[in-house]
Amino acid sequence: MIVCSCNVLSDHAVRGCxxxxxxxxxxxxxxxxxxxxxxxGRCAVTIRKILRGAEAASADAGACASPCPACPQARxxxxxxxxxxxxxxxxxxxxxxIVAAA
Numbered sequence: 001m002i003v004c005s006c007n008v009l010s011d012h013a014v015r016g017c018x019x020x021x022x023x024x025x026x027x028x029x030x031x032x033x034x035x036x037x038x039x040x041g042r043c044a045v046t047i048r049k050i051l052r053g054a055e056a057a058s059a060d061a062g063a064c065a066s067p068c069p070a071c072p073q074a075r076x077x078x079x080x081x082x083x084x085x086x087x088x089x090x091x092x093x094x095x096x097x098i099v100a101a102a
Contacts, residue, residue, distance in 0.1 A: 003046050006039035007031075014047055018054045025051065026081035041088040 001011050017024060017033040024030040027047040031037050038044060 003050070004036075004039075004043035006043070007034070007036040009034060009036070009043070011046075011050060014050050015054065018051070026078075026084065027051070028080040028084040038084065038088070041084075044084065044088060 003009050003011050003014055013034060014030055017030060024033050027038070027044040030047050030051070
């Protein structure tokens with residue numbers, strides 16, 4: 001299923017970057033992992049749901065579901081997530097044009 005139509009990201013692509021020790025913990029990190037950046041931002045909610053589902057699956061498998069507050073990755077992830085939320089809250093200077101198909 002396409003999660004982000006601006007960057008043409010599928011749920012499979014998002015889930016694919018969620019493995020390994022440096023796996024993304026925020027939508028901003030997922031965008032960076034996949035080599036793109038948020039455009040309209042509507043997909044951030046869906047990406048966050050995919051992240052939470054992966055965290056829940058990790059918890060069920062016995063892995064750490066939430067990082068320690070002292071963890072540098074957790075602090076960076078929180079800062080990036082806050083920055084993304086701030087960016088999405090502000091109106092876009094140049095909103096994307098939607099062109100109707102002929």
